[in-house]
Amino acid sequence: MNVSLVQEVHRRLADVIEAGDLCLDATAGNGLDTLFLTQLVEESGTVHAMDVQEDALRITADLLALNEVQLRVTTHLSCHSKIETVLPPSAKGRIRAVTFNLGYLPKGDKSITTSEETTLPAIRIAYEWLVRRGVLSILCYRGHPGGKREEEEIRKLIQEQGWKNETIVGNDSEESPVLHWIEKD
Numbered sequence: 001m002n003v004s005l006v007q008e009v010h011r012r013l014a015d016v017i018e019a020g021d022l023c024l025d026a027t028a029g030n031g032l033d034t035l036f037l038t039q040l041v042e043e044s045g046t047v048h049a050m051d052v053q054e055d056a057l058r059i060t061a062d063l064l065a066l067n068e069v070q071l072r073v074t075t076h077l078s079c080h081s082k083i084e085t086v087l088p089p090s091a092k093g094r095i096r097a098v099t100f101n102l103g104y105l106p107k108g109d110k111s112i113t114t115s116e117e118t119t120l121p122a123i124r125i126a127y128e129w130l131v132r133r134g135v136l137s138i139l140c141y142r143g144h145p146g147g148k149r150e151e152e153e154i155r156k157l158i159q160e161q162g163w164k165n166e167t168i169v170g171n172d173s174e175e176s177p178v179l180h181w182i183e184k185d
């Protein structure tokens with residue numbers, strides 16, 4: 001994980017999310033982003049968290065329980081391209097923020113990574129399900145096989161859709177992580 005871009009994501013999320021909001025972590029992983037979202041939405045808010053790995057959801061659940069915020073979260077063992085079938089229909093058009101922290105589970109199985117075949121549909125649906133002025137945070141890692149192509153395809157999608165986007169690159173290296181921060185009109 002690139003700490004400074006993760007910090008940048010959290011700084012931006014803190015500016016946007018309010019108590020009582022509804023949020024989605026599309027890649028729960030070790031649960032750090034999910035936990036951060038629960039702290040911003042406070043007791044009156046709700047967070048959904050998705051991951052394809054049982055291990056990731058177990059680690060996330062443990063972290064949430066340790067911080068006594070588990071009642072604010074529903075976890076889903078599912079690919080994030082299935083948002084429409086997994087989240088309650090009442091969430092459509094009400095989500096304040098969706099976080100994607102792409103790639104593989106740190107300290108986990110590096111062969112299980114996100115990939116553009118499912119990331120792109122997931123991003124399209126996530127944008128649709130945002131409330132007006134809601135945000136999509138997409139943190140891309142270009143240093144692992146497929147990561148560079150995935151980031152390029154995301155860039156193309158953002159251009160094609162004409163979404164309002166800021167791109168922040170971690171450092172000068174071609175393999176640097178990239179953050180796409182998208183705000184819905």
Ligand SMILES: C[S@@+](CC[C@H](N)C(=O)[O-])C[C@H]1O[C@@H](n2cnc3c(N)ncnc32)[C@H](O)[C@@H]1O
Nearest residue numbers: 027029030031032033051052079080101105114
């Ligand atoms: C970089 S980690 C996420 C880090 C996490 N947000 C955190 O704060 O610890 C990426 C996660 O994406 C998950 N993932 C891979 N493909 C996925 C998919 N199609 N749908 C949902 N999650 C997926 C992996 O299992 C992994 O846990």
